[in-house]
Amino acid sequence: MTCCVLQITALIFGGVGMVGTLATTVMPQWKVSAHIGSNIILFENVWEGLWMNCVSHMGIRFQCKFYGSILALPPTLQAFRALMCIAVILSIISFLMAISGVKYTHRTKEDPHSISIFILAAGVAFLLTGILVLIPVSWTGGTIIRDFYDPKVPMTLKRELGAALYVGWVSTALLIAAGAMYCSFWCWGDRSSKCRYPSLSRHRLHKPDLAGVSSQSVHAYV
Secondary structure, eight states: OHHHHHHHHHHHHHHHHHHHHHHHHHOSTTEEEOOOSSOOOOOEEEEEOSSEEEEEETTTEEEEEEOOOSTTSOHHHHHHHHHHHHHHHHHHHHHHHHHHHHHHHHHOOSOHHHHHHHHHHHHHHHHHHHHHHHHHHHHHHHHHHHHHTOTTSOGGGOEEEOHHHHHHHHHHHHHHHHHHHHHHHHHHHHHHHHHHOHHHHHHHHTOOOHHHHHHHHHHHHO
């Protein structure tokens, strides 16, 4: 019963992390314009994401524009795009493998080794997805904080942490938690199968050599 609850909980964490990864990739709120000073009249808000930037004028007019040439983008932005796209694909694959592992766990009891392979693959894939999401999100957050406190950066170019970064960090935590839970379940299942069937391993280790016995009997007969 505990194993079933652990698997379903990890599946929920992985599903929410998968949706969060997709949302982080699509959302334009990676960098948000920072309003510094005592001026309470905000004429323009700027959002910058991986695929587009958006401008809001007085909270009434809202415009978004996709970036132009891919080759004209900074190398870091191109790398972040690639990492997030890979993370989205890998999160979907991880979620499907987790569903397969949960189904086989409930339906099949004869072959625990094959079940553990599904669970282990889902756990490792979830962990790798969390790392892939963490790299661009944390890198962008560190760059924003560094530029915010840099006096050489003009006030108009200073940015704040956007909502997409927080969604990415939460998604990373959920993906890593799901991966750790699946890996721990696989380790527990592997140990329990060894403890449950110790005679099978001893039988394989001490299996008699039938070919040697038959050859000896033939020589003795001759």
